[in-house]
Amino acid sequence: MYKQWQKTDPHAIEKASTCENLESMTDAFGHDFDLPANLSNIFVEFATSDGIAVDHPRMYGAKNLPGLFYYPKLLPASVQISLLDKLLHRDLSNPEHKTNLHLHYDLSYPPPTSYGSDGSTSFFDAFTDDVEHAPKELHAPLTTTKMLNRKLRWITLGGQYDWTNKVYPSGPPPPFPADIKQLVDKTFPMEAEAAIVNLYSPGDTLSVHRDVSEECAQPLVSISIGCDAVFIVALEDEEDDCINIAEPRSASTGLRSAVLRLRSGDAVLMSGESRYAWHGVPKVIAGTCPDWLQDWPAVGSEENVQRFKAYKGWMGGKRINLNVRQMFTAGHGDNVWDETHL
Template structure:
């Protein structure tokens, strides 16, 4: 489907425009309250090391689908400057920490940046401080006959798919290893500040390019019954959820819903929605908001030398969508 066609497709719900919905559509997507501006401001200020927001936050409305109990969308939850800091923490600091696994570690030897300074919110240990194609930064394949070396541009633009945070499910043992890798403390504070009922211990950062998608799947490995918070920054995406059986009837009849998720939105899943089939069907190119599109240019706290290095990567987030699912592992 073309980008222009998405704007008029009544089967794709853009909850940022709920005031334009028909009465039937509004009955499908019902108000489930809001996260108050005061809570958002407090959580974001702590996340930013005590720095208050430059502009007042607004209440973030929550909408829940009538036919998918537990599927909630929180519109515009993260303020713009928090989105920039959120992206910087993930893609500078956490990506440069080898204890957080990425999809390329099994196949390539990766020369990670040196450890950061001890100063909080200083992003001086980033892959984005390197040149795009310097020979000394090449990712070397562990089996040269099967893989070609990757320069930094190929790594960050086309091959990087995911990054783990905190404890991760081990498929061979079908269990989580307790306290294997700590979940980022500041992100934990942000999530719990916004959703006091969630104490995140595990997360997955998915990095989507213009043609990337996540196929239909279910979170069947989960042990904890707590809710999940899934944050989006960057370009818009189409999130799909489905339930029922192909030949089912009544409550078991097949149902599907498609949602346009925008930068700063959060999908909150609880109850039956935690175990439903879902997918990220596509990323919509050229929809990243202007305040984030030039990132890593604009990284908070960057020195003049760092900003000069970041300019070589100007526009990276304008081509990307990042989704971060934060979950509690242990009840």
């Protein structure tokens, strides 16, 4: 199933009746649930805006995959930009948040001195472009430009997952960014304690896998920003090698599946039976980043436009995915998952 979607032409994906999105909802998703009544206030507080209109405050549940919920067009433009600013300027510049590059390079971080008018520094600042990050082994030296354009693949927040040993290290993790935690905790029925920020370019994929390292079965949430992606998720009722992607459920195959075309601002929540479902991203679709987002980070104030002009258009070829997990058992905090609220 994964390989077939990986090979599917983007034009065919546009017409595929088996790929769900807001414009082509079928019987596979239903049960239009309410989101938090104060969603606008949550977004205003996060993006420090005077007012934010919530376009489509809806969520849908997958009928054949209990616990899988789809939130189309959840995050307004200002919230998406604010989230990118926090993740890729502030949090990437914090050495406590490890990346895929730390195994192979000693990263040279922007100096903790004021550069922007808000006192911030960023890897996207012009003075970092030619900085070389020293390799630990036989790797070629890495400049910041190469790092941002292709080599940087993921950033961890909060619980620093060890991707080599597939475990969370012992000991207290770095604090999860408080403002992003508040956004997640208030919007979704979970507590943000660990996250991975995935950076994709068209042609990149995420292999089929399950997230099973957390100490609890509380939900995980995935937020998409930038280019569209095909997201597949499935549960197997019984062992069977025969898979039919044309049917969301087939008694003969024992496979229950859903395929979503995730767009910028969409979110997916995996809970209940679907918390440990197999899932992956077989395709990121080029040329699908929203027009208003393509020039990030050179957007917004005139200061930002000038400060980050060397990276104007960077987001036009990127998909950023924020995947947030709760590490510990219910009761670690106040926000405990209860499906009865839906």
